[in-house]
Amino acid sequence: MKIVFILILGLILVVIFFLVFIFKNRLGKPVNEAVSDSYYFDPKGNKIIYSPMGNTFELGYTETEADAASFVVLSRYAGKDSKNVYWKGKKTLADPASFVMDSNRIPKDDLHVYFPSDSPDSLCVIEGADPKTYEPLPTLNNVYYHYWAQDTSSIFLDGKKVDADRATFVRLSTSIATDISSIYSIESSGTLNVGNPGATILVHRGTKPAGEAKAINESYARIGQSIAFSGWKNKFALLAFDQISSIRVVDERNVFVDNVLVSDGKRIEGIDSASLEIIDRDYFKDKTSVYYDAEKIPFANPQTFVVVYEEYSKDDQRVFYKTNVLEGAKPNTFTIDYASGIASDGNLSFKEGVLFSK
Incomplete structure (x- = not known):
């Protein structure tokens, strides 16, 4: 039995070695290893391989x-020959004579700016972008999944021109922006994965209130x-106050505006600010009441209240959904x-708060 096991193991190792040898020898020398680790000649030097x-x-x-x-490589993903531009090994419609990866690593030719799309892996034309003046906006708050850019006349988000005033546009945070007359939320389109043109969108939310605009978080x-909010639980809200004297941040989702x-x-x-306690993602309480999703839970006792799991909770007398x-x-056996x-x-x-058996 031991001999059979050794023979099988040896056969497996031989097969693995053979497969690795075959795959490894599909590639010849790198075209330009200093620029790209993904473009290679084939072993005979007659073809270009992208791996x-x-x-x-x-x-x-x-x-x-x-x-x-x-063929020359221009970046890890981009290369061109005398007739075509390639992105991740696939032919594109870009002009090879003028195509470059500029100093900001943005793909351009004389006529177009391109946005690298993840699905499919290709270069998409950024409609309305001026290749001569198009440049990235600085990364905001170390968030790299929003691709902001500008040219002399427009603002762009994830490869799409947005309808905002270029001269006065300001990103207050990664979720809220303004220009001279409007306020916007910055949110996922909900239909596209990050890395595709239009995955993040700028949504016009109305007239900008008067006064200085400043991010809280x-x-x-x-x-x-006024206080503006944009988040995953609530896409947008704008609340007007008679007078704001103080703001205290509790966490990303909760702030006190005065009391x-x-x-x-x-x-x-x-809400009693001194006794406020965030219990769980959607729950908080003060000394007199308990809240779920910003709504009061009737009869809940804050002294004995605990979260069971997500929408389910209990205190010493009752169970809640x-x-x-x-x-x-x-509650004692729930x-x-x-x-x-x-x-x-x-x-x-x-099941989902509905009684289905006894």
């Missing part, structure tokens, strides 16, 4: 149509006597099965 980081075994390879004699901004709590852009009166009491459920999503006290069972 990400030279890892043919795991990442594959593409045999391009490029002319090996005239990544989700909130103060504009005069009023603003949670996910919702104004909540009567979101802000609703689950009548008859016993648990949830994470795999099935079924919550039970051993007698009553609930």
Whole structure:
């Protein structure tokens, strides 16, 4: 038995060695290793191969149509020959005579600026962009998944021109922007993955309030006597106050404006700021009340309240789903099965807060 095991193991190692040898020998020398680790000649030097980081075994390879004699690499992903420009080994429509990767590593030719798309892997024309003056805007707050740029007349986001005043446009944070007359939210389109043109969009949200505009954190901004919010839970809110004297940040989703709590852009009166406690992602309490998703949970006892899991919670007397009491459920035995999503006290069972068996 031991001999059979050794023979099988040896055979497996031979097969692995053979496969690695075959894949490795698909590549010849790098075209220009100092510029790109992904473009290679074939072993005979007659063809251009694109293989990400030279890892043919795991990442594959593409045999391009490029002319090996005239092919030059311009970046890890870009290269051209006398007739075509290639991006990640695929032919593009860019003009090879004028195509460059500029000093900001932006792909351009004399007529167009291009946005690298992840799906499909290609170069997309940025409509309306001037190749001579197009440049990136500085990265804001170390967030690199928003691709902002400008030319002399327009602002661009993720490879798309946005409808905003170029001269007065200001990004207050990664979620809120203004220009001379308008306020905007910066949000995911919800239909495209990050890395594709239009994945992030600038949404016009109305007239900019009067007064100085200043970021509070990544989700909130103060504009005069108004508070703007944009976040994943609430796309946008603009709250007007008679007078703002002080602002205290609790966390990304919650701020006190004077003595009023603003949670996910919702104004909540009567919260005791001294005893406020963030319990879980969607729960908070003060000395008298408990809240879920900025709504008060009736009858909940803040002294004994605990979160069971996500929408389920309990205190010493009751079980809750979101802000609703689950009548008859016993808190001392109430648990949830994470795999099935079924919550039970051993007698009553609930699915998404609905009683379905006894």
